[in-house]
Amino acid sequence: MLVSAVTDKDIALVNRFYMGPDEELDQWQVELIKAVMEVYPPDWPVEALSGTLRYKDGVLVLVPRQVGKTTIAGAIEFISFFKSIAVQGSRTNIGIVAQQTTNAKVLFDRFKQPFINNNALEARFKVTGYRGVYPRDKKLVAECKVHASDRPEKLQSIPFNSEGGVALTLDELHLQKLETYTALKLGIQAQRNTTMLMISTAGDENSHTLHILQQYGEEALLGQHPEFGYFRWYSPDQYDNFDPVGIKLANPAVACGRLSVAKVLDSNRMIPEYEFTRYILNRNGQSENVYLRASVFANAGGDEGIPEEDRQRCVIAVDRTSNWEYATLVAARKIDGVIHVELLAQIKDPTSPNLVRICKKLYKKYKCEFVMDAAMLKDVWTALREKERVPVEFYNTTQIANATSQTYALFADDRLVHVSDPIMVNQRKHAMTKALGEQYVLSVKDSTGDIDSIRAMVLAAHKAETTERNKPSVISVQ
Known part of the structure; x- marks a missing residue:
């Protein structure tokens, strides 16, 4: 049975403060969030690991568009931020990283909304535009900031940390250079109990970093890298592009009933095939360079x-x-x-x-x-x-x-x-x-x-x- 740092109380707080009016996380999103922050159980043979995050080597999540990727990543950072602050003496430095600062701000906008819209949170935390979220209590050393990955060498000197949670979210992995991933890993490797979340849709033939980490993830599923988490939703090749079964397999929002197959098809009927294959079916490699449509x-x-x-x-x-x-x-x-x-x-x-x-x-x-x-x-x-x-x-x-x-x-x-x-x-x-x-x-x-x-x-x-x-x-x- 999975043991997670995320409790039902944490999920309730996300639904109350983080989600919009009359909204709550899908059950599959709840299960994914708990799985990302899985911990070693109390009776783990190595006592020093008991209660610490399992996936310290990182977590890769591959989902198509229209499933709430930003919601998932932001909710994980929201939970991680508060869990880390609650640890006495902790130093919390959470980073949201995308290829350009503008892209990182999209995820940061979602993260900061509760701190602006809720009076109780606004009284405790300060939001400084796009520079970050900070506690008003100067005794707490904590921040959540956005970073661009266009200068990887700047990232490795940042001491990212989130005690018992996700210290880094690397968005748009399909666009990232390997140097960026390496720099971020160097920035958290000294931390005892934190991890890095990488979230993306499928890539094309130029998404070398994604392909390397996806292969690493496939090996992890076979037991080769036990501290690396890998979660992927996609439509296998045997299904035609518009097969309802394939769309449900690729899109958990459809599988859970929040979206219908008809809605997905109708919303995306005008996009090119290579985009439909990548962004809706979440299959790698479908780019504008496909030879025959x-x-x-x-x-x-x-x-x-x-x-x-x-x-x-x-x-x-x-x-x-x-x-x-x-x-x-x-x-x-x-x-x-x-x-x-x-x-x-x-x-x-x-x-x-x-x-x-x-x-x-x-x-x-x-x-x-x-x-x-x-x-x-x-x-x-x-x-x-x-x-x-x-x-x-x-x-x-x-x-x-x-x-x-x-x-x-x-x-x-x-x-x-x-x-x-x-x-x-x-x-x-x-x-x-x-x-x-x-x-x-x-x-x-x-x-x-x-x-x-x-x-x-x-x-x-x-x-x-x-x-x-x-x-x-x-x-x-x-």
């Missing part, structure tokens, strides 16, 4: 792939995942000015010799031409070209960039048709691009999951578009 990809979907009478002498692209877990073969054929693409096979645990054998078999039967990444499958195309005498073209990075932009143009011009293969549908949302000079290119490194089927489709479609070939009969990979 869901609507663009869906509009190109059809019921059939390459017609049987047109399969002979088509183009087949081969690509693999970076860890060699899978390789995918995609065929393409230009018919009456339209590129038809079809995923032929995805191979588990491929090897270069195995891929050579498959390509050789396909060529013998269908006289197809192959295309692949020059670097990713060098041993394969070298063997096919020099030993097996099979026609194969290998694309360098510049050629892949050309293929990336030209294949997108095929989608935009309604000149590409695919069969909505589940593998492609799933990988589409992970496929990200990066700048390459004045061009852009599909990037395996910057993508948020495997994209071998999307890359193979791009290579096959581009090759088919730029190559005139003849017709005929059926392809199957046994």
Whole structure:
């Protein structure tokens, strides 16, 4: 059973002073607040730890928008502020940190409201604009202030502390530099019984600090970092973007009944897909650099792939995942000015010799031409070209960039048709691009999951578009 520094009395005080009229914390918010400030139980084997915070290494909370992220963070700081002041001789220095002071003020505004609106609190505490909240009793050494993270070196010299509570709230973790996190950790590491709260929505491919700490959190769930707390709500990939089940999993405010699925969908119907995926479903990596929007990809979907009478002498692209877990073969054929693409096979645990054998078999039967990444499958195309005498073209990075932009143009011009293969549908949302000079290119490194089927489709479609070939009969990979 969870033992927390936060009591039901603390929650009642938050509902009374911190929440608005006729408002109170959701039950899931109460449970999260108590979990963030979990303590070691009285009978803990290490007596010195008994009653102290469990998550001294920090707490990472990932929630989507519209769930009350500011409310949660502010309530935790509100409780921590009073608990620390109540400890005789304590020195309380609570910090609210965001990328810019303006952003930190949003959270600080929420924190300071009770001290302005309640006469009893206003009599005991002074609010100095955005500089902080201080006790009027000079015997108490306490403050809560906002800080910008644009100068990380300034943060590490601040002696943050909140005895028995959260001394630091680092907002917008998806925007923060690793230097900021490191500086803040240095600022509290000497404290005996305090911790740091990091709260954020999902990030994109540039959210390196978030990804590092999220991986740390996943390891903590497996027991590797017992003093690091990790709480995440998100919609797993198997759910479509607008699936009510996925939205409920991502949004605890919907799950508890405060918001409806219809309200969430209606409020966000005009935002781009990458924003909906990140901010509503709380999935990492959906940024403006996603290669194909869901609507663009869906509009190109059809019921059939390459017609049987047109399969002979088509183009087949081969690509693999970076860890060699899978390789995918995609065929393409230009018919009456339209590129038809079809995923032929995805191979588990491929090897270069195995891929050579498959390509050789396909060529013998269908006289197809192959295309692949020059670097990713060098041993394969070298063997096919020099030993097996099979026609194969290998694309360098510049050629892949050309293929990336030209294949997108095929989608935009309604000149590409695919069969909505589940593998492609799933990988589409992970496929990200990066700048390459004045061009852009599909990037395996910057993508948020495997994209071998999307890359193979791009290579096959581009090759088919730029190559005139003849017709005929059926392809199957046994």
